[in-house]
Amino acid sequence: MKKQKNIVSFSGGKDSTAMLLLMIEKNIKIDEIIFLDTGMEFPAMYQHIKQVERFIDRSITILRAEKSFEYMMLEYEKQRGKNKGQKGYSWPDFRNRWCTSYLKKQVIKKYLKKYKDYEIVEFHGIAVDEVKRLEKNNEKNVRYPLAEWNITEKEALEYCYNIGFNWDGLYNNFDRVSCWCCPLKNLKELKTLYLKYPVLWDKLKEWEQKTYRKFRSDYDILDLEYKFKKEGLDKNELQCSNSKS
Numbered sequence: 001m002k003k004q005k006n007i008v009s010f011s012g013g014k015d016s017t018a019m020l021l022l023m024i025e026k027n028i029k030i031d032e033i034i035f036l037d038t039g040m041e042f043p044a045m046y047q048h049i050k051q052v053e054r055f056i057d058r059s060i061t062i063l064r065a066e067k068s069f070e071y072m073m074l075e076y077e078k079q080r081g082k083n084k085g086q087k088g089y090s091w092p093d094f095r096n097r098w099c100t101s102y103l104k105k106q107v108i109k110k111y112l113k114k115y116k117d118y119e120i121v122e123f124h125g126i127a128v129d130e131v132k133r134l135e136k137n138n139e140k141n142v143r144y145p146l147a148e149w150n151i152t153e154k155e156a157l158e159y160c161y162n163i164g165f166n167w168d169g170l171y172n173n174f175d176r177v178s179c180w181c182c183p184l185k186n187l188k189e190l191k192t193l194y195l196k197y198p199v200l201w202d203k204l205k206e207w208e209q210k211t212y213r214k215f216r217s218d219y220d221i222l223d224l225e226y227k228f229k230k231e232g233l234d235k236n237e238l239q240c241s242n243s244k245s
């Protein structure tokens with residue numbers, strides 16, 4: 001029988017942070033903690049990862065794809081299919097999350113080959129009240145400790161806050177913290193991005209000039225900006241300290 005390796009898949013979000021800390025608290029064996037870095041996390045998230053490393057007094061393995069998000073989105077030349085020669089995958093959408101596949105799944109698959117002689121058990125931070133995600137992600141060799149312990153998303157966040165982690169307020173601004181450039185964010189989150197993170201918003205505008213697809217099928221970035229302005233909000237008045245990110 002193969003020996004087991006317990007790998008914590010750490011996204012840095014509230015759920016995987018709570019899961020990791022509770023696993024340590026409960027003395028569950030952890031062989032490696034891995035973080036898949038798309039390069040597109042909010043600056044506060046990178047700070048958080050360093051804080052967690054200090055808190056748990058062990059290092060987190062940071063994994064990255066060979067090419068950056070920006071390169072794949074804008075520069076990569078397609079090698080096959082009807083769009084052969086086209087530059088970049090452009091913005092991800094619900095039908096084509098190329099970034100999830102290229103920047104995350106392929107990277108982890110390749111990395112975990114080093115454990116080919118072991119039975120790998122991955123630990124993912126999905127809370128008990130994320131029913132759809134739990135159903136969808138019900139993979140063999142993956143465990144969901146928060147769900148096993150009946151811990152909800154709210155409880156996971158409270159647990160982290162009580163320890164002193166606050167992601168520089170990211171969870172006050174967004175329900176779900178993912179890549180800042182993600183077009184799959186809902187309109188409320190995009191409005192927050194526009195109002196509170198103008199430097200990042202300007203980057204989206206810059207990228208949109210360089211690619212062939214609209215940011216979203218219903219709105220491009222300038223449409224969104226117009227919409228948010230029309231809603232009577234002046235981003236300059238509402239910038240918070242995070243705007244320097």
Ligand code: SF4
Pocket residue numbers: 038040092097099100103178179181182183184
């Ligand atoms: S959060 Fe959005 S941009 Fe980031 S990897 Fe997932 S789908 Fe892609």
